Amino acid sequence: MKGKILEFNEESRKGVISGDDGKRYALDISEWKGATIPRAGNKIDFSANGENAEAVYADANMTNGASKKIAAALFAFFLGGFGAHKFYLGYNKQGVIMLVTFILGFILLGIPSMIIGIIAFIEFILYLVKSDEDFEQTYVVGNKPWF
Template structure:
């Protein structure tokens, strides 16, 4: 049967598929086949039904990573490198509190004789490197779908 992934939590390894028959089926990471380790919401899948759950799940159409305004890791990395001292990459990722902290540290922080702005630029550079080294899936899980604001 075919269907679409509605949700997937990589930490618990479980998710929900909406089958073409209109029924929702739960699944676990163990049911993913073809070398897949996770399934993104919106992915088209082919699966079998076993005991009311989805099994032998093959991802046949990947979900676009830009679902509902998802963010691109390369854009975030470039923003961190170029404008990271004022936290623009944080605002891009929707992490407003972290963005405001970096903005204040990078601008008003100069009253600390450059210590706070230097720290802010160092954090931005470290995040630039981390964003580049992460896979698209890991970046999406940690910084877009997840609640991770720092490193």
């Protein structure tokens, strides 16, 4: 069965999974088959045994945060003024704000466009300095659209 980890406590080494069937299942670290510690938001594949999850694997189709991180950073660097990195990460409203401000900013002597360019460059740096896990938790799972 497919599902998603809702929460995982590293101290108790237990968590909760939301299955695609709408039910919740208990996750124990002894059933985790992945190389890294499970994190909230991870998409998974598991077997249900009553209210417990068994043989829990990270979903092979899950988007890798590292690949999103590099692509988002490159979009922020080369096309950041147009909000391309925002669109790539799924933040369409923020992407439109950046795009419109950048394009219409030239009417006001380019000052708003320069500010948008600076914001995009700051986001480029932030994307690069975050670890892959932090990036994924902050921007992919956590849906934090700005900085």
